[in-house]
Amino acid sequence: MNNIFVDANRKQIAGRRRIDFTLRLLFLIATSIGVIALMALLIDIISDGISMLRPELFNNFPSRRASEAGMKSAIVGSLYMLLIMAPLSFLLGVGAAIYLEEYAKKNRITRMIQLNISTLAGVPSIVYGILGLTLFVRELHLGRSLLAGAFTMTLLVLPIIIVSAQEAIRAVPKSRRDASYALGATKWQTVSRSVLPSSISGILTGVILAMSRAIGETAPLVMIGALTFVAFLPTGPMDSFTVMPIQIYNWVSRPQASFQALAASGIIVLLVMLLLMNLSAILLRNKYNKHM
Amino acid sequence: MQTLTKNQTLIEINQLNLFYGAFHALKNVSLRIPEKAITAFIGPSGCGKSTLLRTLNRMNDMIPGTRIEGGIAISGTDIYSGDVDVETLRKKVGMVFQQPNPFPKSIYDNIAYGPRLHGIHDRKKLDEIVETSLRSAVLWEEVKDYLKRSAFSLSGGQQQRLCIARALAVNPDILLMDEATSALDPISTLKIEELAQELKDRYTIVMVTHNMHQAARVSNQTVFFLNGEVVEYDETEKLFSNPTDQRTEDYISGRFG
Amino acid sequence: MPNEALSTNSSKQLVDAAKRNHAFRNEKSHLMDKIMPVALFLCAALSIATTIGIVATLIGETYHFFEQVPFVDFITGTKWSPLIEPKSFGIWPLICGTLLITVIACLVAVPLGLASAIYLSEYAPKKVRNIVKPILEILAGVPTIVYGYFALSFITPMVRGIFADAGVFNALSAGIVVGIMIIPMVCSLSEDAMTAVPRSLRDGAYALGATRFEVALKIVVPAAFSGIVASAVLAFSRAIGETMIVTVAAGSTPKLTANPLESIQTMTAYIVQVSLGDTPHGSVEYGTIFAVGMTLFVITFLLNILAQYVARRFREEY
Numbered sequence: 001m002n003n004i005f006v007d008a009n010r011k012q013i014a015g016r017r018r019i020d021f022t023l024r025l026l027f028l029i030a031t032s033i034g035v036i037a038l039m040a041l042l043i044d045i046i047s048d049g050i051s052m053l054r055p056e057l058f059n060n061f062p063s064r065r066a067s068e069a070g071m072k073s074a075i076v077g078s079l080y081m082l083l084i085m086a087p088l089s090f091l092l093g094v095g096a097a098i099y100l101e102e103y104a105k106k107n108r109i110t111r112m113i114q115l116n117i118s119t120l121a122g123v124p125s126i127v128y129g130i131l132g133l134t135l136f137v138r139e140l141h142l143g144r145s146l147l148a149g150a151f152t153m154t155l156l157v158l159p160i161i162i163v164s165a166q167e168a169i170r171a172v173p174k175s176r177r178d179a180s181y182a183l184g185a186t187k188w189q190t191v192s193r194s195v196l197p198s199s200i201s202g203i204l205t206g207v208i209l210a211m212s213r214a215i216g217e218t219a220p221l222v223m224i225g226a227l228t229f230v231a232f233l234p235t236g237p238m239d240s241f242t243v244m245p246i247q248i249y250n251w252v253s254r255p256q257a258s259f260q261a262l263a264a265s266g267i268i269v270l271l272v273m274l275l276l277m278n279l280s281a282i283l284l285r286n287k288y289n290k291h292m
Numbered sequence: 293m294q295t296l297t298k299n300q301t302l303i304e305i306n307q308l309n310l311f312y313g314a315f316h317a318l319k320n321v322s323l324r325i326p327e328k329a330i331t332a333f334i335g336p337s338g339c340g341k342s343t344l345l346r347t348l349n350r351m352n353d354m355i356p357g358t359r360i361e362g363g364i365a366i367s368g369t370d371i372y373s374g375d376v377d378v379e380t381l382r383k384k385v386g387m388v389f390q391q392p393n394p395f396p397k398s399i400y401d402n403i404a405y406g407p408r409l410h411g412i413h414d415r416k417k418l419d420e421i422v423e424t425s426l427r428s429a430v431l432w433e434e435v436k437d438y439l440k441r442s443a444f445s446l447s448g449g450q451q452q453r454l455c456i457a458r459a460l461a462v463n464p465d466i467l468l469m470d471e472a473t474s475a476l477d478p479i480s481t482l483k484i485e486e487l488a489q490e491l492k493d494r495y496t497i498v499m500v501t502h503n504m505h506q507a508a509r510v511s512n513q514t515v516f517f518l519n520g521e522v523v524e525y526d527e528t529e530k531l532f533s534n535p536t537d538q539r540t541e542d543y544i545s546g547r548f549g
Numbered sequence: 550m551p552n553e554a555l556s557t558n559s560s561k562q563l564v565d566a567a568k569r570n571h572a573f574r575n576e577k578s579h580l581m582d583k584i585m586p587v588a589l590f591l592c593a594a595l596s597i598a599t600t601i602g603i604v605a606t607l608i609g610e611t612y613h614f615f616e617q618v619p620f621v622d623f624i625t626g627t628k629w630s631p632l633i634e635p636k637s638f639g640i641w642p643l644i645c646g647t648l649l650i651t652v653i654a655c656l657v658a659v660p661l662g663l664a665s666a667i668y669l670s671e672y673a674p675k676k677v678r679n680i681v682k683p684i685l686e687i688l689a690g691v692p693t694i695v696y697g698y699f700a701l702s703f704i705t706p707m708v709r710g711i712f713a714d715a716g717v718f719n720a721l722s723a724g725i726v727v728g729i730m731i732i733p734m735v736c737s738l739s740e741d742a743m744t745a746v747p748r749s750l751r752d753g754a755y756a757l758g759a760t761r762f763e764v765a766l767k768i769v770v771p772a773a774f775s776g777i778v779a780s781a782v783l784a785f786s787r788a789i790g791e792t793m794i795v796t797v798a799a800g801s802t803p804k805l806t807a808n809p810l811e812s813i814q815t816m817t818a819y820i821v822q823v824s825l826g827d828t829p830h831g832s833v834e835y836g837t838i839f840a841v842g843m844t845l846f847v848i849t850f851l852l853n854i855l856a857q858y859v860a861r862r863f864r865e866e867y
Binding site: 013016017019020023024026027028030031033034035037038040041044045048091092093095096098099100103104112113115116117118119120122123124125126127128129130131133134135138155158159162186187188189191192209212213215216217218219222223225245248249252253260263264267270271274278 | 579581582585586588589590591592593594595596597599600602603606607609610660661664665667668669672673681684685687688690691692693694695696697698699701702703729732733736758760761762763783786787789790791792793796797817820821824825830838839842845846849850852853854856857
């Protein structure tokens with residue numbers, strides 16, 4: 001019997017296999033560069049900042065002397081921001097998502113809103129800062145306050161929350177709505193007692209991820225004038241404030257090595273906070289996947 | 293082992309076992325498939341017929357967790373031993389799938405894709421290959437004036453014949469057809485069956501079909517599978533008129549499956 | 550038509566039944582069903598209001614600015630020094646700095662992101678994918694100020710080690726780090742586009758004896774091309790709008806240069822610089838924020854529209 005493989009161009013195929021092997025290696029290297037960059041970033045920051053990670057960092061206000069400087073006001077400022085921003089952006093974002101998924105008719109206005117939301121998600125954050133500066137700080141006379149900052153950041157994260165909440169709501173099977181309607185529930189009863197409870201963990205996951213994005217944002221708050229040197233804690237929403245990334249930025253922009261180390265230690269605190277938020281989002285997501 | 297026809301054996305499957313993870317999908321399969329004839333694999337869904345077909349050009353390799361024991365030799369070469377690489381194997385063992393799957397390219401580029409892969413870039417040579425392949429698949433007359441059009445402009449049946457032409461263009465010896473007509477209307481199905489009849493003089497064809505009547509109409513030999521095992525292998529005429537195994541008889545008389 | 554008459558009749562009965570039923574409805578839930586649609590619509594409409602707010606803010610102040618500075622000077626001028634006498638307001642040095650950063654960032658992010666996407670969608674075993682994808686997600690979630698620190702404390706010394714004449718602040722370091730930041734975006738959007746390519750197309754090519762690389766390059770990438778292009782356009786837009794990395798690491802000297810080792814200034818970094826100072830509201834200097842912001846907004850807006858158009862217009866029908 002003739003071997004049918006003899007007439008195949010084995011040499012040409014061997015060459016192509018070599019190319020395939022080489023390229024696979026290149027693609028693998030390219031992929032690992034992202035991973036290596038993350039490792040380098042973490043190692044760089046931890047080795048620079050670990051020495052300044054001490055109680056004063058949490059207990060002290062900023063100071064001209066790096067040895068005495070802390071980020072108490074920035075940590076508290078960030079937490080206050082979260083406190084105002086989280087419920088506000090949750091209500092507005094989930095409201096918009098419910099409207100678009102459950103109430104909106106398929107018409108031009110709905111399509112326009114949807115397109116608008118995805119376009120807003122691509123607007124540079126500093127442009128939101130310009131909006132906040134003009135609208136909240138000046139026109140609405142909120143001044144350079146916690147409230148003006150929280151409003152600005154709410155507008156910034158809304159598109160992210162709306163899109164993820166829409167996905168969570170869309171994942172609720174139609175049968176749950178039907179079951180509710182079949183029991184004589186009205187639209188709002190169906191939405192509030194059937195659809196929302198089924199999608200709440202998915203929605204919350206999206207909200208937490210959006211909050212962790214907001215907690216790390218610097219540019220818009222620089223624009224609306226969050227201060228870089230705050231030696232007091234804000235007592236109300238109309239007080240001026242600072243947040244962690246701005247404090248870090250302030251330290252990064254000083255040339256002295258001691259302040260660079262301080263910046264790195266501030267970054268460690270910020271990253272740990274983000275890590276905790278992301279972990280809770282992952283836990284929620286896993287719970288959510290189990291229930292669906 | 294019995295030799296069914298005077299044709300020489302081309303594919304020899306020896307004590308083949310295949311596992312998907314813990315699932316034992318093929319159990320001790322041994323078969324000799326003769327050249328230049330049509331061999332049909334029949335059986336209820338999940339019986340392993342498609343799995344066996346896909347081991348012949350090693351398409352199963354891409355499914356993670358697949359493990360193979362035993363051997364398959366094509367014209368004396370063990371295709372799992374490393375004597376032959378998958379690219380060479382697949383060049384000589386063409387395949388047509390259940391759903392027509394033309395590339396999102398022109399009719400011409402669909403046919404020329406394979407030859408280009410294998411190093412043919414000469415325009416004249418490619419033109420020639422495209423024409424002979426389309427003629428072999430009885431599609432040339434229908435598309436010769438539209439070679440630059442997208443392959444998606446063709447009907448389902450035409451697309452499937454295009455896929456056959458695409459497979460023939462790399463000059464294979466064996467053509468695997470994995471339920472190649474199941475997505476087509478009856479007239480297109482008939483055309484593909486006629487085409488298979490014409491091609492069997494030049495190619496060794498192995499087809500999986502869910503349709504017993506098709507196997508009876510088209511094939512020279514038929515293999516009946518059940519639960520990953522070969523129940524019966526015989527001349528098509530004999531298997532359908534006078535099966536030796538009770539299970540075969542139950543299946544072809546429509547009592548299950 | 551008797552049939553039609555029957556159905557009208559029965560639907561009438563249904564309506565009557567509904568009306569009767571109405572009377573039994575809980576008053577509170579009835580009220581909620583009137584209020585909520587309006588309230589929820591207002592939430593959704595807030596996004597439109599935001600867009601209008603952004604555009605109105607920018608246009609209003611930009612208009613004032615152009616009452617004081619001729620538009621032609623702004624759009625054709627090659628010198629930007631709005632804070633120091635003699636003042637001049639030519640936007641090109643800022644656009645040049647922004648483009649320099651963006652081009653470097655895309656040279657880093659597009660090849661690496663695309664190669665990672667090809668590796669993850671065509672080569673990687675499931676185990677590797679399950680490790681690499683979360684890492685890339687983390688990379689995407691790192692705040693930009695952290696990247697800024699990384700640029701200054703890690704990449705810049707490296708760059709200066711290789712190129713002796715690189716400044717402490719230079720476009721190259723900032724550009725590389727902006728690139729690293731957007732790798733995950735390019736990768737995940739391209740990978741989405743590639744995984745959307747049906748398996749059957751890949752099988753068709755494999756069955757002809759194609760290698761993995763040939764399937765990726767000649768089947769998957771062309772079929773996913775519009776998604777890949779869209780991801781690159783979005784990456785470009787993200788790089789243009791990136792602020793903190795360039796503010797920290799690229800410097801604050803607006804100039805027309807193509808030399809990546811020099812200190813430059815981007816549009817975003819300029820806006821930050823002015824807002825950190827004590828620029829009085831209403832002055833020309835204050836107006837520059839809005840003129841530059843407007844330019845930034847228009848460019849990124851057009852790029853985002855382009856990306857959406859590309860993704861939709863050239864979507865392959867498989």
